[in-house]
């Protein structure tokens with residue numbers, strides 16, 4: 001057993017039972033491609049439920065879509081975790097599995113009564129799967145901070161949560177302010193935490209002209225603080241191009257990961273520095 005070989009960090013409970021943290025188990029499986037033989041570790045049990053259903057050989061996105069539509073929470077959480085265990089990054093899981101599965105759900109019902117029920121439930125299931133990964137990531141307490149949220153009047157949960165999890169995967173300590181975040185609150189959070197990176201997700205906006213003006217102002221203030229600013233999401237592309245210029249916009253979590261990686265390489269440890 002890997003634990004006995006010293007390959008996996010193990011502690012003992014008061015009763016003498018072996019205890020392996022989820023974080024260590026996940027890191028070990030990702031690094032060694034070890035099979036999940038005894039998923040005693042809480043958080044990995046769902047993977048077994050997903051594995052039991054994998055025999056049909058459907059593509060992962062198809063399976064995730066089916067689990068979300070049918071409300072099969074354990075299998076969906078387990079599939080998200082098993083993709084991560086298999087070596088995929090959180091960014092590619094978001095862009096290649098979660099986004100297309102949710103997109104299809106939106107196309108299928110176009111907000112009928114039943115569709116809204118399925119959408120809310122599917123969102124909650126994905127939130128559970130992503131939070132499980134986020135909680136298991138081991139981020140250094142001296143790592144730089146990233147803060148972010150969804151734009152004012154934007155109720156969407158998943159995009160900003162995914163951004164936080166992707167950036168945690170890139171080694172940031174993340175503060176996710178979630179849906180409907182006032183921009184001045186985002187600025188306060190960035191200042192108080194000396195955030196090196198600030199993200200904003202825009203899936204819905206009341207008035208893109210007003211939002212663009214406010215974003216420009218925010219971008220200037222963040223620059224003075226030394227915090228790099230990145231905006232993305234389904235409605236980010238509908239900001240007027242002239243207004244968008246000072247704001248770095250991107251369309252995927254993979255781009256966000258690359259943006260974060262660049263900042264991490266330039267400044268491995270925390271604390272923002274204002275530009276000269």
Ligand code: B12
Nearest residue numbers: 095099102103106156157159201204232233234250253256
């Ligand atoms: C779930 C959902 C809801 C839920 C939200 C639940 C919740 N609390 O989160 C509820 C039911 C509340 C809802 C409501 C509405 N919805 Co809705 N909804 C969806 C649905 C099905 C999924 C959204 C989602 O979570 N996607 C998953 C995420 C991960 O994907 P993503 O947003 O594309 O994010 C990716 C990229 O954009 C990028 N990204 C995102 N953020 C960021 C940030 C940064 C910094 C970077 C770099 C990248 C990045 O990376 C992500 C991963 O690849 C979409 C369908 C769709 N096409 O997405 C419709 C959809 C967005 N909704 C739509 C509509 C019309 C509405 C309503 C107006 C319906 C109504 N008449 O009331 C309301 C509006 C709410 C509002 N106040 O604005 C339309 C929008 C059409 C349009 N273009 O304007 C869609 C496209 C459905 C459709 N096919 O018609 N909705």
